[in-house]
Ligand SMILES: Nc1nc2c(ncn2[C@@H]2O[C@H](COP(=O)(O)OP(=O)(O)O)[C@@H](O)[C@H]2O)c(=O)[nH]1
């Protein structure tokens with residue numbers, strides 16, 4: 001317990017702890033993290049992942065993702081440029097070392113939006129993030145939100161719903177997530193998210209005052 005306290009304080013001196021958001025596709029991770037980044041300007045920084053999936057209308061290369069081919073992604077992985085990578089719904093996704101370093105160099109709270117394979121692999125690193133699971137109120141609500149989002153083909157939607165069952169089960173395992181948030185009412189879920197990261201927001205604000 002004492003060692004954990006010391007470790008946490010040492011990490012805080014080095015900078016704020018990153019935050020991992022995970023949970024089924026359509027649970028509301030992007031919605032919540034965008035809201036957080038908007039309210040706390042210059043406190044959070046998004047870890048921009050690489051993916052082989054196509055950009056959706058409105059998404060920007062370098063901001064939402066780095067959109068790359070499978071060959072480029074594989075070459076980067078072979079060169080050891082990635083902290084973790086996974087195959088999700090027929091596409092590759094991965095967090096590059098640079099994506100996290102870019103945010104941490106600015107002493108901002110690095111937010112990672114990753115699937116459960118990513119969570120398992122990040123647990124093997126020394127990143128020491130706060131693990132937050134975002135869950136839908138039910139499979140029915142999740143399906144409706146994904147359909148209403150109108151970003152997926154029927155095939156992609158079914159793959160995501162299938163993966164969601166595993167993501168939901170994974171969130172129930174003890175000792176994986178620090179906080180599990182059910183995103184039913186958006187404002188309630190957002191309040192819970194803010195509460196979960198409050199300590200790190202204070203770390204960033206204190207660093208700003210003392211620098
Ligand atoms: N392991 C891993 N998963 C990622 C990464 N980037 C995104 N994901 C996950 O990939 C899944 C699909 O993401 P995306 O295609 O943007 O769809 P959406 O979650 O429905 O908006 C989600 O569960 C994301 O959390 C990454 O770098 N690594």
Ligand SMILES: Nc1ncnc2c1ncn2[C@@H]1O[C@H](COP(=O)(O)OP(=O)(O)O)[C@@H](O)[C@H]1O
Pocket residue numbers: 023024025026027028029030031032145146148149183184185186187189
């Ligand atoms: N609490 C909520 N109530 C109703 N709709 C929501 C809520 N949270 C998110 N949504 C909507 O559900 C869809 C999926 O949310 P999104 O943030 O894209 O999920 P994720 O990033 O986890 O895939 C979006 O169209 C979003 O506007």
